[in-house]
Each structure stands twice: as structure tokens, then as C-alpha cells.
Amino acid sequence: MLSDSMPRLNLAHLPTPLQHLPRLSESIGDPEIYIKRDDCAGLALGGNKIRKLEYLLADAKSCGATTVITAGGMQSNHARLTAAAACQVGMSCELVLERPATNPTQAFVRSGNQLLNRWLGAKVHLVDADQNPGPHLDRIAAEVRSRGDKPYVIPVGGSNALGALGYVRCAEEILAQMQMEKLRFDWIVLASGSGGTQAGLLLGLRALGSNIPVLGIGVSSARPEQTSKVREVADAASQLLGVEPLGPDDIRLNCNHIGEGYGVPTDGMIESVSRVARLEGILLDPVYTGKAMAGLLHELTTGKLKNAKSVLFLHTGGAAGLFGYPDLI
Numbered sequence: 137m138l139s140d141s142m143p144r145l146n147l148a149h150l151p152t153p154l155q156h157l158p159r160l161s162e163s164i165g166d167p168e169i170y171i172k173r174d175d176c177a178g179l180a181l182g183g184n185k186i187r188k189l190e191y192l193l194a195d196a197k198s199c200g201a202t203t204v205i206t207a208g209g210m211q212s213n214h215a216r217l218t219a220a221a222a223c224q225v226g227m228s229c230e231l232v233l234e235r236p237a238t239n240p241t242q243a244f245v246r247s248g249n250q251l252l253n254r255w256l257g258a259k260v261h262l263v264d265a266d267q268n269p270g271p272h273l274d275r276i277a278a279e280v281r282s283r284g285d286k287p288y289v290i291p292v293g294g295s296n297a298l299g300a301l302g303y304v305r306c307a308e309e310i311l312a313q314m315q316m317e318k319l320r321f322d323w324i325v326l327a328s329g330s331g332g333t334q335a336g337l338l339l340g341l342r343a344l345g346s347n348i349p350v351l352g353i354g355v356s357s358a359r360p361e362q363t364s365k366v367r368e369v370a371d372a373a374s375q376l377l378g379v380e381p382l383g384p385d386d387i388r389l390n391c392n393h394i395g396e397g398y399g400v401p402t403d404g405m406i407e408s409v410s411r412v413a414r415l416e417g418i419l420l421d422p423v424y425t426g427k428a429m430a431g432l433l434h435e436l437t438t439g440k441l442k443n444a445k446s447v448l449f450l451h452t453g454g455a456a457g458l459f460g461y462p463d464l465i
């Protein structure tokens with residue numbers, strides 16, 4: 137397999153289930169909606185970052201690293217899963233987390249992923265919002281070195297060429313499940329943040345000869361910027377793997393469901409999280425999958441997915457974040 141060309145640790149429970157959502161589908165009308173449950177990937181409440189960390193931590197190990205360092209928002213799922221993965225492989229973990237720009241609630245500061253970071257024993261460094269985490273990561277890496285430990289820095293969201301390989305592998309997994317269960321999808325839809333998930337998934341699909349269109353629903357940046365993020369990671373990963381780069385039109389994005397900004401709740405998100413919970417018993421999250429589902433449902437009813445017969449939604453995890461926003465419901 138393509139994704140076997142680089143060393144990888146086994147951290148995830150794979151394959152994750154691919155299931156039909158009959159009640160959600162019926163509530164929309166025509167199209168059949170399926171969901172790929174990467175929220176059930178096993179490690180510490182699941183999520184998409186586990187597949188990326190399988191490659192990133194394999195690299196950290198082969199570099200002889202003793203401490204992994206990464207950055208994210210205060211309720212970052214990537215940070216929580218990096219902390220958990222570090223535990224599983226016997227490394228320490230330090231996290232650079234951004235305080236939100238506006239005054240956060242107690243729950244946002246103490247609960248959700250922040251609570252889990254404490255249980256997982258990660259050392260958290262809080263920094264002010266809207267700063268480039270780069271200098272902080274460098275500073276902490278220097279501190280770690282000065283103690284005689286060996287740091288390994290993982291970029292925000294685990295989105296570099298190595299991290300994206302986790303979703304090349306997921307593309308292989310999805311195509312195998314489709315074949316086994318005789319399914320075909322007109323679209324795959326997912327949340328797009330730091331871009332590595334969309335990049336890896338697309339690259340894997342195209343490298344395996346699948347032309348299924350993938351629609352990313354942006355959660356943080358305007359479309360041109362989001363497109364470059366995905367393109368940059370995809371280019372790096374295609375070089376690493378020695379496969380064709382993505383075509384000019386492969387990166388499709390809808391960035392109209394962000395609302396006021398990253399992590400800021402929207403009505404569409406709240407409606408989508410409660411709808412999927414109440415119709416299917418599945419928990420989405422307030423920052424990524426809730427907004428992505430709002431985008432999917434909107435596209436299915438009025439947008440470019442109007443004629444789709446069958447779509448796959450990639451559940452990238454994040455429900456731990458619901459506890460950071462207890463007042464939404």
C-alpha cells in the first residue's frame with residue numbers, strides 16, 4: 137500500500153466504521169448520507185489527529201525524541217490527542233495553547249480538551265491569541281534541550297507531509313470499505329482546518345485512481361487562504377510519496393459556514409449538532425464537524441450537492457469540545 141512507504145506506529149483502532157444515517161437522510165429527502173467514524177479511532181476519545189500522529193510519532197521515535205511539542209487553540213483536539221499519543225509511546229508532551237481573543241468562560245478554560253490535557257499529564261503553556269506559535273515552539277524546544285531531553289515539534293494540526301499520510305491511508309480504507317459494501321459516493325465532505333486531512337484524503341483518492349470530489353467546509357480562513365493551506369500540504373505529501381500532485385480543480389472548499397471566526401458558535405452549527413445527536417445518537421463537535429455538517433446540509437438542500445444520490449461525511453471527532461461550551465444548549 138502507498139501508505140506503507142513510511143514508518144508508522146499503531147495508535148488507531150482501524151478500520152473505523154462506515155455507517156448509513158437513515159434518519160438524517162430521510163429528514164433531508166433524496167440523498168443517502170453515510171458517515172465515516174474517525175471519531176471512533178480509539179485513542180483518548182478519538183478524532184482525525186490520531187491517523188496523522190501514527191506517522192509523526194514514528195518519525196519522532198526514529199529521531200530519538202523524548203518530548204513532543206505542539207500548538208493549537210485552547211480547546212485543540214490535536215493537542216489533546218498529541219498528549220494521549222505521547223503517553224502511549226512513553227514520551228512527555230508540552231502544549232502551546234492560544235487563549236481566545238474574547239474573554240473565555242470557565243468551562244472553556246477548564247473543561248473539555250483542557251480537562252483531558254491535565255488528566256493526560258501534558259504541560260500546557262498558555263499564550264495570547266493571534267500570535268504565530270512558531271517562536272513559542274522554538275523557545276520550548278530550547279528549554280527541553282537545555283534539560284538534556286530531545287524535543288520533536290509537530291506543527292499546528294499535525295498538518296505537514298508526514299501527517300497527511302494518515303489520510304492517504306484513510307482514503308485507501310474508505311475505497312476498500314466501498315468495494316466491500318458495494319457503495320459508491322458522489323461526494324465526500326469534511327471539515328477543513330489546518331488542511332492536512334483534506335490534502336491527504338484527496339491525494340490518496342487520486343493516487344488510487346478515484347475521482348470522487350471532496351468538499352472541504354472551512355472553519356477558520358477565507359477560501360483563497362484555505363485553498364493554499366490544503367495545496368501546500370498536498371504538494372509536500374505528493375513529493376514525499378512520489379505521486380502526481382493534485383489537479384488544479386481538486387481542492388474544493390466552501391468557507392461560508394465559519395460565522396464570526398474559528399471556534400465561534402453559529403446557529404447552523406448548533407442546529408446541526410443537535411439534529412445529528414437527536415436523529416442518530418451521534419455527537420458532532422462545536423468547532424469543526426458541527427459547522428461542516430451545517431455546510432453539508434446546506435449544500436444538499438440548495439447548493440452544488442443538490443443532485444447527489446449518496447454522500448459520505450467524514451466525522452473527524454472533537455465532541456470533547458462540547459464540554460467547553462455548556463451554554464449552547
Ligand SMILES: *Cc1c(COP(=O)(O)O)cnc(C)c1O
Pocket residue numbers: 183184185213214293295327328329330331332333334421424425452453454455
Ligand atoms: C483538526 C480537526 C479537523 C480539521 O482537520 P485539519 O487536518 O486540521 O484540516 C476537523 N475536525 C476535528 C474535530 C479536528 O480536531
